[in-house]
Amino acid sequence: MSGKDHPRTPTPAGTGRRLPLLMALACxxxxxxxxxxQALIPLVARDFGIAPATAAVLATVTQLGYAVGLFLxxxxxxxxxxxxxxxxxxxVTSAALLAAGLAPAFGPLLAxxxxxxxxxxxxxxxxxxAAGLVGPDRRGSVIGTLQAGLIGGILLARAFGGVLGEHLGWRTPYLVAAALTALLAVVLVVSLPATAPAVQDRYPTLLVDTLxxxxxxxxxxxxxxxQVTVFGGFSAAWTALALLITGPRYDMGTQAVGLLALIGAGxxxxxxxxxxxxxxxxxxxVNLWCVLAALAAAAVLTTGLLGGAAGLVGLAVGLLLLDVAVQxxxxxxxxxVFALRxxxxxxxxxxYMTCAFLGGSAGSWLGAHAFAALGWGAVCGLVAIAACLASAGYPAGRPRRPGERAGQPQPTSTAR
Known part of the structure; x- marks a missing residue:
């Protein structure tokens, strides 16, 4: 560790509990x-005259770009x-969204x-x-608040894209998102507290430190x-879902994908x-509970093979379970992670997040190709395999208590 590190600035006065809520909305x-x-894949394929599996590359490169941005x-x-x-x-995001909404061909859209x-x-x-603005006793709660904002954004995004895309074309969600992102930038300029840098290391040193x-x-x-395993299964299911719902088994529009996402937003x-x-x-x-929920989700999602109302109900319940497990x-x-240093x-x-989104990108790619080759049942199998792999990461001994680090002495008291 560099000798140039210095303590993070203390919690700004007056931030109270409203700032985490605003930060959650921004997330x-x-x-x-x-x-x-992800909800626009069938519409993009139809507009540019390409195969749905090819159009699904849009979801993959967006997640790969996210992984690259995380690392750099x-x-x-x-x-x-x-x-x-x-x-x-x-x-920058707002400008790129505008460019995507005006893209004349699939290549520029991918870029x-x-x-x-x-x-x-x-x-x-x-x-x-946010983790640095509160004490350790509130860190999990504040992270949960921001994570709730993330979940809402992830799941409501599919409803936003699916409904607007179905009625106004796939370009409209990009243009609306560009305006909303620009507005968010203005709000955060005046709302976020000033914070001092934690280190003075050069940029290459930061990248090496991450590795x-x-x-x-x-x-x-x-x-x-x-996260790589469970999120990979999550991405596989959601990428293939649009292909399932708009395919011959259900023959519905992308709006239906958005409605399923609204249920998952719970x-x-x-x-x-x-x-x-x-x-x-x-x-x-908590990780163990989430692995069990992901396994249950894989089983419930197989009911999507039934088609009709029963299949839709099974998909909604299974996706909700999977969303809960991932989030x-x-x-x-x-x-x-935030308790370490x-x-x-x-x-x-x-x-952490670079690896997670590399796993998500791989899951999107595997989900689209598994669906194209073997159908929805293969996608459910991918989710189950991912959950089984995740279970291998659970510690064999006593679960670690909050704030307990590896190598820390375990309490000898048996009092409850």
Whole structure:
């Protein structure tokens, strides 16, 4: 660790509890830009005269761009004042969304989508910022609040994209998102507190530190493994869902994908509770519950093969379970990560989220190709395999308690 690290600035006076709510809203609005294109895949394919599996590359490159942006840009949160960094990235995102909405061909759309993904890393700058503004006893709760905003953005984005796209064309969601993102940048300029950089290291050193932390911090690697596997299954299911719903088995529009996403948005209310569970029981136990929920989701999602009303109900319940598993697991994982090294939270989050979205990108690619080759049943199998792999990351011994680090002596008292 560099000798140039210095303590993070104390909590700004007067931020109270409203600032985390505003930050949660900002997380939701910005992260939606990565996810609403998933509901537009059939419309993009029809407009450009390409196969749906080819159009699904739009979702993949957007997530890959997000992974690249996480690795290259989020470490700057430890080196630069976060407020101008966050608002500058929102301005770039708005311009890229505008370019995507005006794209004359599929190639330029892919290029603009990649830039959107790269610049839409604002939530991963806001999360470590929020974690540094509260004490350890409230960290899980505040992370849960921001995670609820993320969940709302992820799931409502599909409804936003599906409904607007169905009625006004696939370009409209991009243009509306460009305006909303620009407005968000203005609001955050005047609302976010000023924070001092945590380190003075040069940019290449920050990137090397991120890789070094992935090598040295076992708890970081455990969080990465949990999220890569479960989030990969999540991305596979949601990418293939639009192809299933608009295909011959259901023959419905992208609006139906958006409505299913609205049902799944119920999981956003679980994230603050998950934060409290992490504060009380520890991240390991919450991760185990999430793995079990993902396995249950894989089983329930197979009812989508029935078609009709019964299939739609099964899809809604299964997706809700899967959403709860991914989002509550995210709260547990990030609470574990942010407790490791306070002066390096942005770099720790960089390593964690970069790997998570590489897993999500792989899941999107696998989901689209599994559906094209073998159908929805194969996609459900992918979700089940991902959950089984995630279970391998659960510790064999006693689950770690909140705030307990690896190698820390265990309490000898058996009192409850």
């Amino acid at each position: 939701g609005v910005s992260v939606a830009n990565v996810y609403f294109p 840009l989020v470490p700057l949160g430890d080196r630069l004042p976060r407020r101008p960094l966050i608002t500058g990235l929102l301005a 603009a989508g990649t830039v959107v993904g790269m610049a839409t890393v604002v939530p991963q700058l806001l999360l470590p910022m 070094r932390m992935l090598r040295d911090e076992r708890q970081l690697r455990r969080s990465v493994f949990f 999981s956003m209310f679980c994230a603050p509770a998950a934060g409290r569970w992490v504060d009380r029981f520890g991240a390991d136990r 509550c697991g995210q709260v547990a994982n990030q609470a574990r 306070p002066e390096a939270r942005s770099r720790l989050n960089t390593g």
